[in-house]
Amino acid sequence: MKKYGKTILFPGVVLLILLFLFFQQESPSDEEVFSIETIPQQPNEQVNSETVSELAEEPAVKKIMVDVKGAVLYPGVYELTTDHRIVDAIKAAGGYTEEAQNMSINHAQKLQDEMAIYVPKKGEEAVPIQNNGQVVTGAATASESGSEQVDLNHAEESALTTIPGIGPSKAQAIIAYREENGQFKTIEELKNVSGIGDKTFEKLKEHITVK
Structure with missing residues (x-):
């Protein structure tokens, strides 16, 4: 036994080492054992109530048609929006002619659908235009x-x-x-x-x- 003891012991140690390495490879890693899967949120869940409220309160911008008449370069019907004002309608019509009397026009007034805007000439006594109860005119x-x-x-x-x-x-x-x-x-x-x-x-x- 003493003669063959070392010869038998060495293969046994090697076998134990190989078994140890084999079981290490078979066992799952720490990362695999403790990995966490996240559940993606639905798009609707990401919109909070405050954002929804702000969107509901924001007025919608609509396309409208306005009729610009009188002392402008290009009288006619123009497509604008409810965000535009009379000054924008005048610009769309090419601006005033040299004969225009525009002192009494409220350029800051917001536009409405089917609105008619009349720009009189200097010295002209024009009849104001009725816009469903609203008068828009440059005449005195x-x-x-x-x-x-x-x-x-x-x-x-x-x-x-x-x-x-x-x-x-x-x-x-x-x-x-x-x-x-x-x-x-x-x-x-x-x-x-x-x-x-x-x-x-x-x-x-x-x-x-x-x-």
């Missing part, structure tokens, strides 16, 4: 042009408030009545407007007209 109103009478069917709120006894609230009531019932046929019809009685009418009848 009756009170601004020096006339004693204001046209109930076409005057804006600023012109109506120049009538004796008519303040902002009554001016708005006149416009509202005009929108609901159509144009005034006679000046006496003004008494149908809320807040305007016989006494008020007597004070202002000399300052109003219908056209």
Whole structure:
């Protein structure tokens, strides 16, 4: 045994080493044992309620058609959006001609679908254009042009408030009545407007007209 002991021991040690390496290769690595799989989020779950609320409150921009008339280089119908203003419509029409009277035009006013914008020439007394209850014009109103009478069917709120006894609230009531019932046929019809009685009418009848 002493003679062959070393010869038997050496192969046994080698065999143990090979078995150890074999089992090491078969066992899973730490990374494989402890790997974690993540579950992808759905796109809808990533949008929080605050973002949804902001999107809901943001007004939609719509395409509209406006008609630009009068003293502009290229009168016609133009496609713009509800984000545009009168100044943009004037630019789309090529800008003003040398004869244009544009001092009384509100260039900052936002556009609406089917709106008509009239630019008068210098010295012209143009009749304002009715846009479903909204007047858009560059012409002077009756009170601004020096006339004693204001046209109930076409005057804006600023012109109506120049009538004796008519303040902002009554001016708005006149416009509202005009929108609901159509144009005034006679000046006496003004008494149908809320807040305007016989006494008020007597004070202002000399300052109003219908056209």
